[in-house]
Amino acid sequence: MSAGDPKHPLLFQPMTLRGLTARNRIMASPMCQYMSEDGMPTDWHFVHLGRLAFGGTGLVFYEETAVEERGRKTYGCAGLWRDDQIPAFRRVADLIRSVGATPAIQLGHSGGRAASHGAMRDWTPLTDADTAHGLPPWKPVSASAISVGPGRQTCHPLTPREIQDVVTHWADAARRCDRAGFDVLEIHGAHGYLIHQFLSPVTNKRDDAYGGDRNGRMRLALEIAEAVRAAWPAHKPLFFRVSSVDGRGGIWDIDDTVALAAALKARDIDAIDCSSGGVSGNSAMPIVPRVPGYHIPFVRRVKKEVGIATIAVGLITEPQHAEDILRSGEADIIAMARELMYHADWPAHAARALGVADPFDLLPPAYAFRLRRREDISKLAINQPGAALSSDATKLIETT
Ligand SMILES: Cc1cc2nc3c(=O)[nH]c(=O)nc-3n(C[C@H](O)[C@H](O)[C@H](O)COP(=O)(O)O)c2cc1C
Structure with a gap:
């Protein structure tokens, strides 16, 4: 590992992508809060995202935001499926920008993982018992008539016509993100949600143009990428989050991800955010060991074989580690989630640890x-x- 240049750590060099220059290369990774009301931010989001922006982070991501109402995981999930939701999001984007950070947002569709409780109830499915509390379960959709876990409903398999509607929802939501003032958009294609359910043979059993071989299974991801790129302004960067490999017992692997990343690059996606997991099955595929920087082997391959900007995420908590990852050239952005919840002003402290002359400048x-x-x-x-x-x-x- 390189010792880095104490005077000019890469972590704190401004980063330019398309028409955007972010103040540094630290990204607050999307973090679902389950605190939205009717898809919209509440006071909670102002505090949660405000503290990340105040702490010096370059890109502050709004959590996974559903492109259509039935694409939420829970009733508390974020969503931007109507125009009248835009002003509430704009207030958050404006707050983030007002302190020098770049407002960014992740769009998603949970597919078969819809109609659940939140993280603190282990994403267990809503049942008829929840109807009495005003939280009736709704019908999840997916690539195939699968159930994504014990006690879960069988999904409605989307017809080709319905798939086109879903693609349109993605494009419409991307336009709303722009109107809300966000400057970076990420397509959530990971973690066992709708796009990933189409990508992995574990969950995609289709025999039409959206299933079968890898090209068929990638079709939805690529159609969404194309539609969102067309709807999202050309001067604004567009990221794509992948599960580089399925979870334990899965099938989709890093070779598949390299092929997907190449196809996304050809569609003008600017960076690949390499996460993992979310779909599990019966194969011998192991779970990715949770060591510091546990997705680095995946960004390394995507970077080397595709030559696209990459985002490293997963237990990166030490300033020198973050700096070394950037200096290795394997990743261009360091994304962090849990450490920033614990320590929202990590960037300012990291700047001091890496020898930046005026770390307070980030505040x-x-x-x-x-x-x-x-x-x-x-x-x-x-x-x-x-x-x-x-x-x-x-x-x-x-x-x-
Ligand atoms: C509270 C919380 C909520 C999360 N929500 C999202 C999300 O909305 N979208 C997403 O892609 N990943 C989500 N993740 C995963 C993180 O973005 C990140 O990839 C993961 O936590 C690993 O990074 P870390 O080791 O720095 O926490 C979430 C993680 C946490 C801890």
Whole structure:
């Protein structure tokens, strides 16, 4: 691993993609909160995303946002399926931008994973018992008439005509994201949701043009990529999140992902966000071991064989590790989720750890002003008995 250049860590170099320049290469990865109302952000989102933006992150991603109402996992999931939802999202995008971060959003469709409880109830399916609480289950859709887990409904297999409607929903939602003021968009093609359900042979049993061989199974992903790219402004970057490999016992593997990434590159996708898992089966495929930087082998292959920008995610928590990943050339962006929940101002602390001259510059000006002043005061000999302070120093202390 390289030692890095302490004066100019890559992590804190501005990053330009198409017409966008982000202040650094740290991305707050999408994080579902299950706190939306009618798909729209609540006060929770202002605090949750505001603290990430205040902490110095370059790209702040709004959580997976459903392109149509039935594509939500839960009643608390985000969604942008109507024009009248746009203003609520715009307020969040404006807040993120106001402190120097780039507002970004992930669009998704949960497919067969719809009609569930949230993370803290282990995404268990809604049942008739939930109807009494005003949360009736709805019919999930997927590639095939599968059930994605015990106790789950059998999905409605989308007809080719219905697939075209889904593609249109993606494009319409992308236009709404633009109107809401987001500058980067990510298509969620991972984690066992609708696109991934079409990609993996474990969940796609179709024998029409959207199933069968790899090209058939990739068709929906590519049609969505094309439709969203056409709907999303040409000057704004578009990312695609993949499950580089299925989960335990799966079939879709990194060779498939490399082929998909090449096809996405040909459709003007700007970066591949390499995650994993979400579909499991009976094969010998192991689960990806959860070691720091656990998706790096996947970004390495996508980068080397496809030559597209890549996003590394998965237990990246140490500043030098993040810097080393960028310096290796294997990834262009470092995405983080759990560490930022724990430590939202990680970027400012990482900047200091990597030797950036003014780490406070990443914080809002009102914070930075006071913190720089505190540092100036700490250099004064004020704690020594009888210390003689200049009038300037006295003023500095007394006005803090
Ligand atoms: C609370 C939470 C919510 C998440 N929601 C999403 C999501 O909306 N979309 C997505 O693609 N991944 C989601 N993820 C996965 C993260 O984006 C990230 O890929 C994963 O947590 C690994 O990164 P980490 O080790 O830095 O946490 C979520 C993770 C967490 C912890």
